[in-house]
Amino acid sequence: MSENAKLPPMATGSFAERAVAWSKKNLFDGWFNTILTLGSIAFLLWLIPPIVEWAIVNATLSPTIEGCAEVTGACWGFVNANLRLILFGTYPFDEQWRPLLAMIVLMGIICGSLGAVKYPGLRKAIIPMWVIGVPVISVLMWGGVFGLTYVQNSYWGGLPLTLILSSIGVIFAFPFGLLLALGRQSHMPAIKTVSVVYIEVIRGVPLITVLFMASVMFPLFLPDGVTIDKLLRAQIGIILFTAAYLAEVFRGGLQAVPRGQFEAGDSLALSYWQSMRLIILPQALRLVIPPTVNSFISMFKDTTLVVIIGLFDFLGTVKLALRSDPAWTKYYVEGYAFAAAIFFLICFSMAKYSAYLEKELRKGERR
Amino acid sequence: MSKPQNAPGDVRSKGLVDYLNDENVRAVLYQIIAIGLIVFAGWYLVSNTLYNLEQQNISTGYGFLDLEAGFGISESMIQYSPQSDYASALVVGLLNTVKVSLLGIVLCTIIGIIFGVARLSSNWIVRKLATVYVETFRNIPVLLQLFFWYALIPSAFPHPRDALEPLPGVLLTSRGMYMPVPVSDNAYTLMGIAAVIACVVIYFVKKWAKKRQDATGQPFPIVLAGLGIFVGLVLAAYLAGGAPTEMSIPALKGFNIQGGYNISPEFLAVLIGLTVYTSTYVAEVVRSGIQAVPNGQWEAADSLGIKRSVALRKVILPQSMRVAIPPLTNQYLNLTKNSSLAVAVGYPDLVSVSNTTMNQTGQAIEAISIFMSIYLGLSLLTSLFMNWFNKKMALVER
Numbered sequence: 001m002s003e004n005a006k007l008p009p010m011a012t013g014s015f016a017e018r019a020v021a022w023s024k025k026n027l028f029d030g031w032f033n034t035i036l037t038l039g040s041i042a043f044l045l046w047l048i049p050p051i052v053e054w055a056i057v058n059a060t061l062s063p064t065i066e067g068c069a070e071v072t073g074a075c076w077g078f079v080n081a082n083l084r085l086i087l088f089g090t091y092p093f094d095e096q097w098r099p100l101l102a103m104i105v106l107m108g109i110i111c112g113s114l115g116a117v118k119y120p121g122l123r124k125a126i127i128p129m130w131v132i133g134v135p136v137i138s139v140l141m142w143g144g145v146f147g148l149t150y151v152q153n154s155y156w157g158g159l160p161l162t163l164i165l166s167s168i169g170v171i172f173a174f175p176f177g178l179l180l181a182l183g184r185q186s187h188m189p190a191i192k193t194v195s196v197v198y199i200e201v202i203r204g205v206p207l208i209t210v211l212f213m214a215s216v217m218f219p220l221f222l223p224d225g226v227t228i229d230k231l232l233r234a235q236i237g238i239i240l241f242t243a244a245y246l247a248e249v250f251r252g253g254l255q256a257v258p259r260g261q262f263e264a265g266d267s268l269a270l271s272y273w274q275s276m277r278l279i280i281l282p283q284a285l286r287l288v289i290p291p292t293v294n295s296f297i298s299m300f301k302d303t304t305l306v307v308i309i310g311l312f313d314f315l316g317t318v319k320l321a322l323r324s325d326p327a328w329t330k331y332y333v334e335g336y337a338f339a340a341a342i343f344f345l346i347c348f349s350m351a352k353y354s355a356y357l358e359k360e361l362r363k364g365e366r367r
Numbered sequence: 368m369s370k371p372q373n374a375p376g377d378v379r380s381k382g383l384v385d386y387l388n389d390e391n392v393r394a395v396l397y398q399i400i401a402i403g404l405i406v407f408a409g410w411y412l413v414s415n416t417l418y419n420l421e422q423q424n425i426s427t428g429y430g431f432l433d434l435e436a437g438f439g440i441s442e443s444m445i446q447y448s449p450q451s452d453y454a455s456a457l458v459v460g461l462l463n464t465v466k467v468s469l470l471g472i473v474l475c476t477i478i479g480i481i482f483g484v485a486r487l488s489s490n491w492i493v494r495k496l497a498t499v500y501v502e503t504f505r506n507i508p509v510l511l512q513l514f515f516w517y518a519l520i521p522s523a524f525p526h527p528r529d530a531l532e533p534l535p536g537v538l539l540t541s542r543g544m545y546m547p548v549p550v551s552d553n554a555y556t557l558m559g560i561a562a563v564i565a566c567v568v569i570y571f572v573k574k575w576a577k578k579r580q581d582a583t584g585q586p587f588p589i590v591l592a593g594l595g596i597f598v599g600l601v602l603a604a605y606l607a608g609g610a611p612t613e614m615s616i617p618a619l620k621g622f623n624i625q626g627g628y629n630i631s632p633e634f635l636a637v638l639i640g641l642t643v644y645t646s647t648y649v650a651e652v653v654r655s656g657i658q659a660v661p662n663g664q665w666e667a668a669d670s671l672g673i674k675r676s677v678a679l680r681k682v683i684l685p686q687s688m689r690v691a692i693p694p695l696t697n698q699y700l701n702l703t704k705n706s707s708l709a710v711a712v713g714y715p716d717l718v719s720v721s722n723t724t725m726n727q728t729g730q731a732i733e734a735i736s737i738f739m740s741i742y743l744g745l746s747l748l749t750s751l752f753m754n755w756f757n758k759k760m761a762l763v764e765r
Binding site: 026027029033036037040041043044187188189190191194200201203204205206207208209212213216217219220221222223224297301302304305307308315319330332333336339340343344347348351 | 394397398401402405412415416418419420422488489490491492493496502503506507508509510511514515518519522704705707708710711718722725731732735738739742743745746747
């Protein structure tokens with residue numbers, strides 16, 4: 001602490017004095033830190049200017065191959081020219097306002113559900129939002145009613161598909177995961193064994209194997225004449241996979257509820273389900289909100305794996321656009337950078353929100 | 368958990384309703400119903416599957432494993448040709464999975480520790496750089512990163528004709544990286560054996576040194592001694608084997624590069640992608656592990672007059688390890704499972720080879736069951752090891 005005592009108090013002095021004091025403390029504190037700072041600055045000087053030059057100074061937005069050939073920098077024209085294909089996949093061009101609207105509705109519901117943690121007034125709205133929202137999204141995407149033309153789900157693609165697969169995956173996995181978590185805590189040996197085996201098996205294998213199973217084996221499971229399409233199979237695979245991970249998240253929450261709470265329920269002569277619903281789950285679920293958001297983030301990223309079984313999610317449509325014309329193929333950096341930026345924006349903001357929630361929820365505990 | 372259903376003075380005989388209200392009876396009933404439902408669902412699915420397979424004339428069973436595979440695999444650690452059977456093709460795939468996973472685990476640990484420590488640096492700019500690295504790469508899907516590296520490598524490096532040579536003998540081309548390797552010789556086998564023997568010797572020396580320190584308080588320079596034993600024994604084996612110096616150096620012959628050891632672009636893409644992605648998670652684990660050790664531990668070591676380097680090794684690291692090891696294992700498992708994404712860029716890993724097998728033979732159920740059980744086996748082995756390790760490391764409280 002003696003070193004700090006030598007520094008002038010932070011709040012006094014001119015701006016320049018304070019800046020010098022700050023950088024002495026944070027950048028040039030000893031020879032080792034000085035070397036690190038200078039090295040980092042050299043690294044940034046080496047890295048940043050070429051990137052800025054490539055991405056902004058020498059770049060073009062001109063949506064033609066000829067326009068891109070003229071510049072030495074990034075060809076954002078590739079994204080510009082293929083934006084509709086990248087965002088909505090092969091959905092009929094004139095109808096693309098529908099997936100756009102569905103996406104906005106879905107994002108609204110997701111934000112509303114996440115916001116409910118912070119604003120308790122929204123909590124009662126969560127279930128109605130999903131109950132109304134999911135049919136609205138289905139009508140928008142499929143159509144076939146209210147004068148909307150019917151669009152087969154093999155034409156769905158792009159960002160709406162990624163959002164639908166991941167959010168529907170988590171929403172349907174939620175109750176299933178909860179049952180599995182309760183099953184794992186159960187005193188009945190058979191039910192406990194079944195839950196444990198399910199959770200451990202699914203968590204032990206990669207998602208891609210579950211997707212392969214869904215796409216190749218599900219058709220064999222069904223009786224003769226019944227078929228389910230590729231999208232639904234992938235969606236079921238994602239739900240089954242997510243449920244096992246959510247179950248472990250919920251288990252953490254259930255274990256964090258003090259033993260006395262269970263006993264309190266018993267002593268009030270509440271039945272198992274009553275005490276779960278009224279006493280245990282409200283406390284347990286509050287604790288697991290941040291890890292649940294994290295599960296949603298990893299599911300959102302993992303949804304890209306459906307590319308491997310031939311669906312065109314957001315990453316799939318970028319690849320589709322790259323292949324749409326051989327002349328575009330060499331602009332893969334621009335395409336992937338665009339997709340990466342969108343994924344980053346969504347995942348990063350959710351992760352920050354989840355970290356913030358964690359802090360907020362801990363406030364109450366600290367008292 | 369059973370509660371008395373009847374008050375002590377109740378003389379009513381137990382009716383059916385009382386039995387149904389008995390918690391133990393109910394538990395048995397629920398379990399019978401649950402098992403019944405599962406068995407019924409299983410039977411239904413299996414009977415459908417058998418019927419469908421019969422309709423499609425697909426035979427069941429693992430007999431196909433002995434058939435000739437008929438497809439080539441671009442890289443293999445064991446002898447393999449298209450004439451080999453499916454079983455050896457799957458073994459090649461498994462070995463490729465293990466190869467990329469092990470290398471990835473080693474690299475992501477090193478990079479992760481560097482960035483995890485950097486995030487706690489007192490240097491503002493280093494801290495921010497590390498944060499940008501971690502936040503960027505953990506929020507972009509790993510598959511996208513794989514695609515990116517896979518597209519980048521062939522186009523960023525020149526054709527074999529004008530290969531880059533950053534180090535003498537190391538060639539960078541659009542077909543991957545070439546490195547010089549020693550031509551195989553008995554001496555290298557001998558060196559391997561010597562290395563194993565050295566490890567065993569070091570283990571016993573360490574045990575003896577600890578015993579001596581406990582008894583007499585005299586420390587023994589175990590690190591230096593161990594290094595000496597290892598290098599000495601391996602060097603002795605090399606000299607005893609005749610000190611071979613012949614190297615296979617990669618060089619352009621015709622249109623391609625011959626000789627040396629080739630690291631394919633597919634392998635590099637998978638390795639770089641998995642390493643970068645997982646290292647961000649490892650960095651977070653390392654950071655929270657270090658932060659979990661209370662500052663008082665440093666101060667306690669100081670007040671006992673322990674040197675700072677010794678305190679780090681004997682006081683701080685063992686405690687942060689206890690916090691960091693379980694999530695670290697999880698990340699290693701995730702990396703191993705994510706290596707299955709290799710199928711998307713054409714690296715012949717287990718899933719990729721199984722997928723080809725599945726398409727050729729139509730034995731979907733068998734192929735999927737094989738790779739699922741292998742991954743499951745790997746995961747269970749790791750969990751067992753982790754449980755054992757956790758028990759060993761756990762704080763022994765009074």
